[in-house]
Amino acid sequence: MDGQTPLPHGLELVPDAILAGRASDGDTAAFEALARRYGPQMRACARRITGSFADADDVVQESLMQAWNQLDTLRDNGAVKGWLLRITGSRSIDHLRRRKVHPELATAENEATAAGAASNPESAVLNGSRVAALRSALARLPEEQRRCWVLKEFGDQSYEEIASTLKISADSVRGRLARARITLAREMEEWR
Amino acid sequence: MSIPNDNLECGHSLEGLSTYLDTGGIPDPQHLEECPECQAALASLRNLKALGSEFLGEEIAAAGKGTDAWMQSILDNLRLEVRPGRTIPLRSDHPGDTLSETEGAITALVRAVGDALDGVAVGKCRLRGDITVPGAPVTLEVQLAVLYGHQMIGRASALRERLAVALARHTELNVAAIDLAVSDVLQPLQATPPTSEENQP
Numbered sequence: 001m002d003g004q005t006p007l008p009h010g011l012e013l014v015p016d017a018i019l020a021g022r023a024s025d026g027d028t029a030a031f032e033a034l035a036r037r038y039g040p041q042m043r044a045c046a047r048r049i050t051g052s053f054a055d056a057d058d059v060v061q062e063s064l065m066q067a068w069n070q071l072d073t074l075r076d077n078g079a080v081k082g083w084l085l086r087i088t089g090s091r092s093i094d095h096l097r098r099r100k101v102h103p104e105l106a107t108a109e110n111e112a113t114a115a116g117a118a119s120n121p122e123s124a125v126l127n128g129s130r131v132a133a134l135r136s137a138l139a140r141l142p143e144e145q146r147r148c149w150v151l152k153e154f155g156d157q158s159y160e161e162i163a164s165t166l167k168i169s170a171d172s173v174r175g176r177l178a179r180a181r182i183t184l185a186r187e188m189e190e191w192r
Numbered sequence: 193m194s195i196p197n198d199n200l201e202c203g204h205s206l207e208g209l210s211t212y213l214d215t216g217g218i219p220d221p222q223h224l225e226e227c228p229e230c231q232a233a234l235a236s237l238r239n240l241k242a243l244g245s246e247f248l249g250e251e252i253a254a255a256g257k258g259t260d261a262w263m264q265s266i267l268d269n270l271r272l273e274v275r276p277g278r279t280i281p282l283r284s285d286h287p288g289d290t291l292s293e294t295e296g297a298i299t300a301l302v303r304a305v306g307d308a309l310d311g312v313a314v315g316k317c318r319l320r321g322d323i324t325v326p327g328a329p330v331t332l333e334v335q336l337a338v339l340y341g342h343q344m345i346g347r348a349s350a351l352r353e354r355l356a357v358a359l360a361r362h363t364e365l366n367v368a369a370i371d372l373a374v375s376d377v378l379q380p381l382q383a384t385p386p387t388s389e390e391n392q393p
Contacts, residue, residue: 014313015376018337021316025299026274032267036258039266043255044248053255053262061266068272077316131247134240152214153244154251159214177214178207185240 012037020077023068031071035064038081042088045154048138049092049147059095063087082156089155090165093147130188137187145180148173200229206237213237280323282364295319298363302334305358309351311342313378321368329368332359337376348372 011019011033019037022030039060046056046063066087074083138146144166151162159177163170199205202223209230212218224230256262277295284291299317306314315335322328332355338344352370359367 013378018313018315021335025316026296027303028272036263039258039263040252040255044251057262061269065270130243131250134243134247154248174211175207178210181210181237181240182206185236188240
């Protein structure tokens with residue numbers, strides 16, 4: 001910043017709350033440190049919802065922009081991780097809704113997810129692993145159940161947060177999440 | 193087979209158990225402890241949860257690191273614009289000139305002073321008082337983390353002194369007080385870098 005000796009460890013190990021506080025004061029370096037810290041999980045979550053890394057990158061970028069502009073609405077700076085993931089989940093769903101306008105792209109999500117389960121190199125490597133089995137079981141779930149499951153397990157959102165993201169009731173979230181889990185648990189037991 | 197029909201013979205639903213897993217709430221916790229059916233179903237759901245975490249870990253690893261090119265490209269595209277905050281009037285030698293600085297410039301100065309001091313990281317800072325009125329008393333509040341092994345009180349008073357000097361030199365604020373709040377102790381640099389999944393220091 002000014003050539004003087006900074007912290008011995010830079011910003012990487014500075015806690016979320018400090019970084020978020022700095023970022024809301026306009027420190028772009030602190031915001032970027034947060035983005036680098038949680039970007040991979042944001043990308044993973046967006047990819048599992050949208051179906052591709054290309055879409056996920058659009059979503060992550062939009063999410064970070066929104067986060068930067070709304071930092072002063074974050075009441076608990078220590079809760080920045082959950083907040084970023086919530087924005088990511090919500091932006092991912094928006095992304096799919098926009099895509100639905102173009103019918104030729106409407107099925108891309110399912111195809112991409114199914115293809116990701118069947119043919120992507122990392123699952124080939126892990127072929128036969130329990131995680132690979134879970135990945136393909138997830139890809140076979142009905143879309144609405146899969147979204148609930150990903151928002152819960154990858155995005156760590158509450159029922160109410162998922163409900164507002166998906167514009168359905170919290171009771172529907174509870175039900176779909178349970179259905180998803182029951183199906184996945186059954187498939188995993190059969191696999192075993 | 194520990195995942196039977198949606199409703200267990202004991203009368204409980206798997207949906208209820210799934211909710212219990214997330215919220216810890218269930219109408220009759222006593223039953224849960226004693227019912228083998230519920231226990232077996234719950235174990236199944238817990239296994240799935242654990243496998244889900246493992247899956248997430250692999251997916252995060254597959255997504256890459258925050259230092260990778262994809263993230264750099266996203267950050268480059270963002271072009272973050274700094275919010276200037278309030279405008280602080282400055283004295284001018286020539287009548288008719290209107291000089292000012294921004295609140296954002298002051299908080300940047302505070303961070304620069306803090307970052308230059310060994311063993312501390314400055315977080316959020318606030319200027320309390322009407323900084324738009326020249327000479328109005330202003331209190332600076334700064335959130336602070338201190339690196340493990342550094343004396344908290346010593347670091348805080350060193351920072352307070354440096355901030356007072358810097359503010360007197362670079363601003364015309366009438367600083368009535370500098371309030372420092374130490375919110376965290378930073379753990380020293382780890383031998384292995386934290387994973388992207390759980391990198392809270």
